[in-house]
Amino acid sequence: MSAAAKKLDVQVARHRDMLVGGRLTRGRGADLTVVSPATGSPVATFPGASLDQFRQAIADARRAFDGGLWAGLRPHERVSVLQRFVSALEARADELEALIVAETGCPAGSVVLEAQVRSPLRQMRGMLDLYLKLPELEENPLPLEERVVGQGLVQSLRRYVPVGVVAGIAAYNFPLNIGLWKIMPALATGNCAILRPSPLTPLSALALAEAALEAQLPPGVLSILAETGAEGALLLTTDPAVDMVAFTGSTDVGKKVMAQAAPTMKRLQLELGGKSAQIFLPDRVEAAAHAALGVCMAHAGQGCVLGTRIFVPQADKPKVMEAMKASLAALRAGDPHDPSTTMSPVISQAQLERCARYVELAVAAGAKIVAGGRRIDRPGFYFAPTILDVPDNSNPAAQDEIFGPVICVIGYRDVDHAVQMANDSAFGLSGYVYGKDVRQALAVAGRIRSGTVNVNTGFASAYASSGGRKQSGIGRERGVEGVRIYQDLQCLNLAS
Structure with a gap:
């Protein structure tokens, strides 16, 4: 020992x-x-x-x-x-x-x-x-x-x-x-x-x-x-x-x-629970390239405020998903004491099986696996960082909290469509809006029905409260x- x-x-x-x-x-x-x-x-x-x-x-x-x-x-x-x-x-x-x-x-x-x-x-x-x-x-x-x-x-x-x-x-x-x-x-x-x-x-x-x-x-x-x-x-x-x-x-x-x-x-x-949305406005869509990496690095997606639904303009969706997939190469599962390890396991065998089950449900409902979608072959409860190309917001992987490294990428027609899908959820814990035009980004944030909405950032402080709307608490x-x-x-x- x-x-x-x-x-x-x-x-x-x-x-x-x-x-x-x-x-x-x-x-x-x-x-x-x-x-x-x-x-x-x-x-x-x-x-x-x-x-x-x-x-x-x-x-x-x-x-x-x-x-x-x-x-x-x-x-x-x-x-x-x-x-x-x-x-x-x-x-x-x-x-x-x-x-x-x-x-x-x-x-x-x-x-x-x-x-x-x-x-x-x-x-x-x-x-x-x-x-x-x-x-x-x-x-x-x-x-x-x-x-x-x-x-x-x-x-x-x-x-x-x-x-x-x-x-x-x-x-x-x-x-x-x-x-x-x-x-x-x-x-x-x-x-x-x-x-x-x-x-x-x-x-x-x-x-x-x-x-x-x-x-x-x-x-x-x-x-x-x-x-x-x-x-x-x-x-x-x-x-x-x-x-x-x-x-x-x-x-x-x-x-x-x-x-x-x-x-x-x-x-x-x-x-x-949460199923938070990240809306990338057309003038900031390039920032979406690292959105999946951010969720998966954050304790393998085991965070109720994480933005696991990523909304990008429909025309930009293919290139965004390719960039996301490339970014995941930076993640490494392994011994948590090894300085090179950057990704957590999920908490249990049951949670590992939940991730796999939701990937199956998502695919059955029309989603495509862009990356991951399976258990990592090593000891412990590691699930591969997963990107799902989801056709619409009704997909089970977009509606239910999975609590693992599984994210959905969904295309929107226009900003109204993005806001409508962001609000089409039983949850309302957190949300994220990214845009170079801060005035427009704030206007979009004001339309999201969540207890917290972050514009161009993530933020937590002893002096600023957080809490949920709808079934988020x-x-x-x-x-x-x-x-x-x-x-x-x-x-x-x-x-x-």
């Missing part, structure tokens, strides 16, 4: 325990096996949390919140603790990256790894800074005649208070990033939080526990539990003691979360809205 492998074994062994009640404790549920998508072999097997441990975490969080242990602190006092938490994570950044590489297969030398660990840690500091700038109290804009009642004066205020107990249920593709964007705004605003990571990628989330203890978060304020099934997740979405669920995952599971949370009317923040993450969603609004009317 190499020195690097031995070091990883030590790191994995340190992060198998659950954080419950302010203590690290071994899971008491069924064994959870983490498989490396890069090799198909187990990375770790350890006991997951039991349902009773989830119940205990909920009870601890409820007690901590109701007792004012955390919510009763001033904002700057909570932020001071959370800054220590971020510092403890920054000190462990190399270790967190190693765990991410092991459980997701993300290449150690890729820019995607930056988005997995170091970028979200920087964003956490930005989020805390943003939170401290938001007022706890705001005055309602009463007209003058309503401010006077008899001989007295009335003041009407908006007060922002924590929701209560927040359950964060994270997806597998960016496990640390997604988990932090659930628990950190929740904690900053005074809530108590329970994080349940994906069973496919729990290691980096469990590693948060050690840093939380170092930062001295009070007992019960944060719990982290991993499980092999979904019993704990079901409890988090149904238990009356949980006030809010923040979930990232597929639209199908998001609908179940909504249904499970409905009887107790929990607050919801859902970031769900409800609520926002990041930005002012991503902080305020973890707060309830109380109206205070005072007479003097």
